[in-house]
Amino acid sequence: MIKDVLVIGQGICGTFLTWWLEQKGLSFVVIDQDRPSTASRSAAGLINPVTGRRIVKTWMIDELLSFAEETYASIGGALQLSCLKPARVIDFFPTAQMRLAFLKRLEEDPQYLELPADEYDWSSLFHYELGYGMVTHCYLADLPGLLPAWRQCLIQQNVLRPSSFAPGSLVVNKDNVQYEDITARHIIFCDGIESFHSPYFSRLPFAPNKGEALILDIPDWPSAPAVGSLTPIGPSPTPVIPIFKKGMTLAPWKDGLFWVGSSYEWSFTNPDPTETFRQRTEAFLKDWLKPSFRILDHIASVRPATLERRPFVGFHPQHPAVGILNGMGTKGCSLAPYFAHQLVEHMVNGKPIRPDADVRRFTKILSR
Ligand SMILES: Cc1cc2nc3c(=O)[nH]c(=O)nc-3n(C[C@H](O)[C@H](O)[C@H](O)COP(=O)(O)OP(=O)(O)OC[C@H]3O[C@@H](n4cnc5c(N)ncnc54)[C@H](O)[C@@H]3O)c2cc1C
Structure with a gap:
């Protein structure tokens, strides 16, 4: 051949x-x-135009976003699959410093950042005390x-x-x-x-980097026509999927389930899921999420980082x-x-x- x-x-x-x-x-x-x-x-599939504690623009992001939109649309068209959904990160501020960092960055350069009209409009689903900011122009790739x-x-x-x-x-x-x-x-x-x-x-x-995630069923999550049964934001014909973040990220996964993760470990002995991550994440979720949840799976993998x-x-x-x-x-x-x-x-x-x-x-x- x-x-x-x-x-x-x-x-x-x-x-x-x-x-x-x-x-x-x-x-x-x-x-x-x-x-x-x-x-x-193992990946959530999130494309986020900003990164890190200082919320800086991701490397090459303006070029990458438009290229990703076109390419996922073409391959999805060939497969009759809508494999890239517009998304928005609901970034709950974990500390007062993070809130200040967001506001400072918003003032300097509002591209990709927004403040909501009502900072407590997600309080039926999450416990949070310091409000949230939004990262716009995100995408969620449907890798599964x-x-x-x-x-x-x-x-x-x-x-x-x-x-x-x-x-x-x-x-x-x-x-x-x-x-x-x-x-x-x-x-x-x-x-x-x-x-x-x-x-x-x-x-x-x-520079291998290990990451772990849990797969959750949240039976009382409000159902909506968006992928993963999440409530779409705004009147747009293509619903914008909310992805939730407070240190950990909660994103829709396949079959109406949710992905929550992840860890970033530079030093590890094997690529397997660890009990430490499971326990830490479960305790965190009990504090953060209001609806009850069941952990259905625990995944781990190593990122080919450099x-x-x-x-x-x-x-x-x-x-x-x-x-x-x-x-x-x-x-x-x-x-x-x-x-x-x-x-x-x-x-x-x-x-x-x-x-x-x-x-x-x-x-x-x-x-x-
Ligand atoms: C927990 C976690 C969360 C992540 N979340 C995100 C995210 O939200 N957004 C994002 O952009 N990125 C995310 N990433 C990073 C992303 O997953 C990686 O950048 C990407 O998957 C790397 O893809 P790859 O094709 O290089 O490698 P891989 O996905 O590892 O693919 C390699 C393929 O090669 C095959 N293979 C390897 N060796 C052989 C062999 N000898 N013979 C035959 N087949 C072989 C494997 O079976 C596999 O199918 C995440 C990663 C992790 C671990």
């Missing part, structure tokens, strides 16, 4: 890479093992809908192999790679945390047939569509990859 590209992994990166390869008419085959606890399967739907589409086209990729069976030549019966011009690794151990890319400055918080995109300086799309950290939902497109444009039209994302910024390290 001769293909343009052999893709390893179908998380968010592999999904958008194969989407763009198909759009540009390149042939490909994907190997993905369908592991249960990947980062993409998108990833399996795209997988099914690839299976129907006979271009997805549900197996484990064995690095020892890969032969890399200057102009192509061979793996089992496949010869391809390129192999591109979209294998998330597996790249930490890759013979080609393990020297990159990855030391400089910038992705790894492009081709190995010494092995031009070997590429990578990885390092999306906490922002896979907005970064993956954009950088998958850059990588494919680079392959098809020779366009440059942004220098601060191009993996060739590590040429010295990768050439050792």
